[in-house]
Amino acid sequence: MDIQQNISIGVVEALKSLYDLEVELIDFQPTRKDFDGDLTLVVFPYLRSSRKGPEQTAVEIGEYLKEKLNEVEDFNVVKGFLNLVISDKPYVDFLSENSSVNNFGFVEVNENSTSTMVEYSSPNTNKPLHLGHIRNNLLGYSVAEIIKASGNKVYKTQIINDRGIHICKSMLAWEKFGEGATPESTGLKGDKLVGAYYVEFDRAYKVEVKELVNGGMEQKEAEKRAPLMLEAQQMLRSWEAKDAEVIKLWEMMNKWVYDGFEVTYNNLGVDFDKNYYESNTYLLGKEIIAKGIEKGVFFKKEDGSVWCDLTAEGLDEKIVLRSDGTAVYMTQDIGTAIERAIEFGVDEMIYTVGNEQDYHFKVLFLILDKLGYDWAKKLYHLSYGMVDLPSGKMKSREGTVVDADDLMVEMTDTARAISEELGKLEEYSEEKKAELYTEIGMGALKYFMLKVDPKKRMLFDPKESIDFNGNTGPFIQYTHARIKSILRKAGDVAKADYTALKLHDKEKELVKHLMNYPNVIQLAAKNYSPALIANYSYDLVKLYNSFYQNVSILKAEDEVVKSMRVDISAFTASVIASSMKLLGITVPERM
Template identity: 60%
Template sequence: MDFIIDATLKALKHLYNADITAEDISLQQTRKEFEGQVTIVTFPFTKVSRKSPEQTGADIGEYLKNEVAEIADFNVIKGFLNLSIADVYWLKQFYNHILPGDGIVAEPNGKKVMVEYSSPNTNKPLHLGHVRNNLLGYSVANILAAAGYEVIKANLVNDRGIHICKSMLAWQKWGDGETPENTGMKGDHLVGKYYVVFDKEYKKQIDDLKAAGQTEDEAKKNAPLIKQAQQMLQQWEAGDQEVIDLWSTMNGWVYAGFEKTYKALGVDFDKFYYESNTYLLGKDIVDEGLEKGVFFKKEDGSVWIDLTEDGLDQKLVLRADGTSVYITQDLGTAQLKYNDFNMDESIYVVGNEQDYHFKVLFLILDKLGKSWARGLYHLSYGMVDLPSGKMKSREGTVVDADDLIREMKETAKEHTEALGKVDGFDEEEKTTLYQTIGMGALKYFLLKVDPKKRLLFDPNESVDFQGHTGPFIQYSHARIRSVISRGALQLEDVMPLTEVSAEERDLIMVLGQYPEAIQVAAQGHNPAAIANYVYEVAKLYNKFYHEHQVINAETEALKRFRLQLSTATANVIKAGMGLLGIDVPERM
């Protein structure tokens, strides 16, 4: 509210002949237990007023009430000046900015950002942890686009390495020609099945070797299966055609399976990078670092960087035999991405177990003098647990994403039918509604929590139509759309009002904060800011709806205004939930 800041500056000049800057004025939303909508903190002004915070607030409040038409009244609580803004101001804001939809998408800011998320391994299906990753990345990309950025959604697929060879070898040995077509299994599930098979057989061999007298470490190294997998990786890297063909076939199965899961989750990508194409990158950067003295070579020929002065440790960047490590590849891929898109920012959506890795990666790039390194950001997120406990993919007990999606639809169906919210729906409409509610429940539950926090996901709690849930917001939207359809509103019809109720004013206030909520969420890379904002909007509308008639309002002017307020609310809920990747039903 710039007009309040400008008026306060004039008040301070008039009352105390003080030249204060706008940065010295702190505006807050008035706490709910006090009268008013905007609060000015008066403590900083006591130096120039030479009065108590209370008296300073009273002086400024009196000046503003007399000189500014939009300020209807004020009260002072200790060092806080609470201002009541006139109804005509809120109505003007509503008709000039909120109802036309100003700020739902910001003007382009000229900045480009890449958001890299998903980053799956092609040896197993996506699981609950991947679900949080995908939903976070997709939502952050949406929010940044709404905030005015040009956004590239990227996926770096881990399609090579020893873990891929484990699935390939197990399928070769025990697959008996199984394919997605002849088994009816999704390709990622079929390949994941053989990853688990490998692990079980590998453990048997380890146990046999230990029984024969070898230590645990010796048995792990000497088990025939792991040696065969390592040999297969060497053959792949040497370009052995038979191994390459098998790798291509099985990865093809996985990609087809992933695509179905991505579609069910409602996420997509603009650019795919594959580690099979990038794993050799980075060696040129190592040479560059050696020339600049950023890296050093040990006697065995391995290349390192010393980060001890930065509070870290020494880090290997190239093995003695000249082969890459993960950091080598990531250095090269970071350069490749920048060369491809020349973006201002690059966001990596990766779990918090990789915090140290990204600290090292970003620091190395900065030390190498990469101008774009300061724009790199690790969106670190916590693990997702179910009430039954932590997931362990190698045990075959992973919480599979496809199973979770199916369970959410079923849970949504049970809750929706129990509440009688599908009366008058045909079967196709019911199926669509269960999908919308189930996925909305899942997405909202995972996104309403700050990404950095670990969370416990409860499917039943997430589908509750009451409380802080996606279905509560979805149902609120459907209710509003029902009101609007019964009101047969012509949006261009405006019949002037001069006052609004407290509930209407509160709703207008929060609707006007939507553009700011987008910017806050974008700057913090935090979808929870949008999720909690939309929940507040839905709560305030339900309070307004409970207190006031809409269709049967006392006057035609009031009816039209309340229908228009309902329309603006529905639009903001739909836009905000859309940023989270959540659909909202038109009726329930």
């Protein structure tokens, strides 16, 4: 039984008996360091019922609790704050009972668990992944892991945007300028190769537009009339008409991209239970649009384009099908959502997509709701802010885009440089060393990206992220490695019954924090926020380091105390490893 819960019941009883007040939920906060105590109750909300001043009310509740509950050893009152001093006993008992529990803090999944689908990554197939995708992937993966740990059945998925005008541009450019180049012939990663032709298209297209403008045409008109653009559009129509040649080219080039993505995903350590392809879902989308017209959810304009009128909801009219009958983004997303709902019967879906698409998802959810799907209310857009660089915004035109693969290599290289300088790995084989450098480099990258609240725009400073001091992944990894070193030295310490011991302040703080891990998992799941897990881990590590510095573990006063401190250490190491795993980060035994 949770200590807080026990005391919470006590407070409910106290309020009932003292002031005849019925309260359901009591909210405690940890007592601030500068005051004496462990848990704090804010009594302001109860003043109306007590009809007394805050101090007096707090004293009355405090006396009641001290008398009725063993755990409450003492209390003090500062203004309207009732600080409760909790005896060591429940904490020591907790430690003894949980320090070696597997998956401490995780809630088991069963048949009745809510099922959640988490979509993330969802790349276009015309260019390689960049820094922005990294934030997306790490976030989506981590949120999925956290929600799983909180007790939900989770399906990870992505929708691969494999069709549309963008891939046609790459295809067209390859056909015109590629001279049969392949990943094998060029030695380029498939996604990089296809991306290069997308850039090539853009270059050639701009030349055409410029020529037209020089010939006296308006800029906008020129952009529409440039031969390359018309050809690309024609290609898209041919694709939708299933033209054999076009399909063949499309399949070949997409395959290159998928092979490239697979490498990147592997290095990132993310995975998916199911991939969806827009080339499969856009047709369902079109069907739904047709039905939606009959239902009156959509309407057709004279030119044949189909729209949804959302002006009543304070939004605009939104196009859902082009006048030439081809699908737009919205068409596909409607189809994809419905297909998933049918296939997995999930209770809720989470879309990990950047905040520049806030409007799109607002509209999508609204349309699905109008179409009458009851699950439309359980859709959530996990919207995250852009990633800026110290030099400013990433802009493809200015070539300031940070490539995902390049960045990962760079992180690993830096980890190697720093580790070699410290030279603590002589006995490791080259292979093991390489593994470790990757582990540290990726730990640095992932922690840096995930410790920031997803909603917020963030600044990615490669230099700072790889700093092994302070609030970073490697710092946490280091603490873990050091604890492991102590545990190796401790060997098999006979487990003594230490439940009668009095705790050192540092020990008590640490145990209190460990005790809170299950709550943090729930809170992080509810808020879709890996940042809460990251901050929790960092606090844990700091508390441990302080404990480590203040008391001696292996040279403890006696065997009973030593046994307890070893337990605290082992427990801390396992919670560090567990919480890092929720962020997709592994922790080494040595580093």
